[in-house]
Amino acid sequence: MEFNIKSGSPEKQRVACVIVGIYETRKLTLAADLLDRISNGFISDVIRRGDMEGKLGSTLLLHSVPHTLCDRVLLVGLGKEREFRAKEYREATRAAVRALGQTASGEAVSYLSELTVKKHDVEWMIEQACVVTLDTLYRFDTYRSKADEHGRELRKLTLAVPRRSDLADGERGLARGLSIAAGMKLAKDLGNTPGNVCTPAYLAETARTLAADFGAETKVLGREEISALGMGAFLAVAQGADTEPQFIELVYRGAADAEEKPLVLVGKGITFDSGGISLKPGEGMDEMKYDMGGAAAVLGTFRAVVEMKLPINLVALVPTCENMPSGRALKPGDIVTSMAGKTIEVLNTDAEGRLILCDALTYAERFEPAAVIDVATLTGACIIALGHVATGLYSNQDSLARDLAAAGEEVGDRAWHMPLWDEYQELLKSPFADMANIGGRPGGSITAACFLARFAKAYDWAHLDIAGTAWKSGKDKGSTGRPVPLLVQFLQDRADIALGRTVRRGRPRRDAHDTHDVHDAD
Ligand code: BES
Ligand code: MN
Ligand code: ZN
Secondary structure, three states: OEEEEEOOOHHHOOOOEEEEEEEOOOEEOHHHHHHHHHOOOHHHHHHHOOOOOOOOOOEEEEEOOOOOOOOEEEEEEOOOHHHOOHHHHHHHHHHHHHHHHOOOOOEEEEOHHHOOOOOOOHHHHHHHHHHHHHHHHOOOOOOOOOOOOOOOOOOEEEEEOOOHHHHHHHHHHHHHHHHHHHHHHHHHHHHHOOOOOOOHHHHHHHHHHHHHHHOOEEEEEOHHHHHHOOOHHHHHHHOOOOOOOEEEEEEEEOOOOOOOOOEEEEEOEEEEEOOOOOOOOOOOHHHHHHHHHHHHHHHHHHHHHHHHOOOOEEEEEEEEEEEOOOOOOOOOOOEEEOOOOOEEEOOOOOOOHHHHHHHHHHHHHHHOOOEEEEEEOOOHHHHHHHOOOOEEEEEOOHHHHHHHHHHHHHOOOOEEEOOOOHHHHHHHOOOOOOEEOOOOOOOHHHHHHHHHHOOOOOOOEEEEEOOOOOEEOHHHOEEOOOOHHHHHHHHHHHHHHHOOOOOOOOOOOOOHHHHHHHHHOO
16 A cells, blocks of 8 residues: 655546545535536535535545546545544544445545644644554454455555645655554554464564564563563463563664663563453453553554654563463462562452563663553453543653643544542552552552552653553454554654654643634534
8 A cells, every 4th residue: 555645636636536525514625626616516516416415424426527537536524614623534534545445446636634624734634644544444364264355455545735835744744654554553463463373472573573674672581581580470470371471672772862761661461361360251251362452552652663763762661471370370369579579469360460560660660761651451440431432541740641641632542641549559458468469349440550650669650551442342343553643642742852842733732712612613
């Protein structure tokens, strides 16, 4: 699949399909209007008949529009013009790509990307178009003996920018979009790969390949080295499985100053979570192959950052193992000693994510990090709290939480700031050890985060609970690639700050103006 950036009139495009937007109340966008004029009102006639009202996400395919050079015109509903924002733009783009898939168009030119979305520039418009398009076209066919029939696939999509002077910005946005999409694809592929293939060793191999392809340093520790470091909590989870645990470390030095403090990402890499001796119920247990979604997102983000050559220093850490029951497995009531020296009474072996992460968080101290962000499919309780819409966001530093939330908002990969108050810490008390590994059902996502916070006191730290956002159940079952977009945006913002730039693009500003807009909308 190839992308192009172009500025030029829609009526002059000699291509299988031209995509233009229609606002609700049947108002034509500039590109639709140009096609309408050249065709002596063909488009407005169609619209007047009532088959396309401009409702967000609706589409109508027209063939052989008079006096145009294209075979087809795809009309895409944009919703109300005054309400056309980032979310609507992404939704319309997604609808266009889906509708295009129902045609035999191998090539298309989209004029949706030259629309204006409040607070966002051309670079962002193109980046988002590219990310949404590749996300929509994503398929995972690796394990089918015969690939699904999807009709003729889109080979080339040209994205329009308003002016020739916008071409350079557009190209920059495209490069960013391609890197983000490739990072998301890596994360999705890893998540979707079954647990009998995507093992700890497989994740380690993926990291090595990544480092070799893009120029980063990698180190992978096996059981003995993990043991020598004193990672007793991590090892305890791994001890029931027949696969060897791996501790993956990737280092990228992109900052002008190689000694600059790095940002550290930590990803939960449970390649299958059976629950261990506290065995999970059988129904839906297959989905626990996605329990390495944090690791996948961290590797995907790392790939994007290194490909984009962001001027930051970045470390990725992935503790990875299986959580399995066996005669050797960790048992409820066992007490383990973490790398930090703190003892943990394991009341439920299914609360294993925090056990492998706590040792990785302690290990992270050696990098003297500027900040550490861990990413984990940590709790079912987070899905109860936030559903599949927002990632749970926790931090010991409010400004870090704010930056992460803003980054997610910018790219439509949202996270919601949750509390880490002391009252919740009480719930982790154990009669026999420094702490228990569970805090009971109430506030389950919060107490899990509180557990991690105890191991992250040496630096600014944030935790993303992606249990609800890293994958989808149901008929569209599969990995989503989240929160790669949020993380890449956050790191891009950090790079911008390091370069002395003010953070580049439209941020949700909380000023009087904004409130006014909201009330003003009809
Ligand atoms: N990997 C799960 C969390 C999870 C559950 C992710 C469902 C996605 C969907 C985690 O290891 C786990 O089992 N957590 C337990 C914690 C409990 C025992 C305190 C949970 O959420 O039930
Ligand atoms: Mn579990
Ligand atoms: Zn788990």
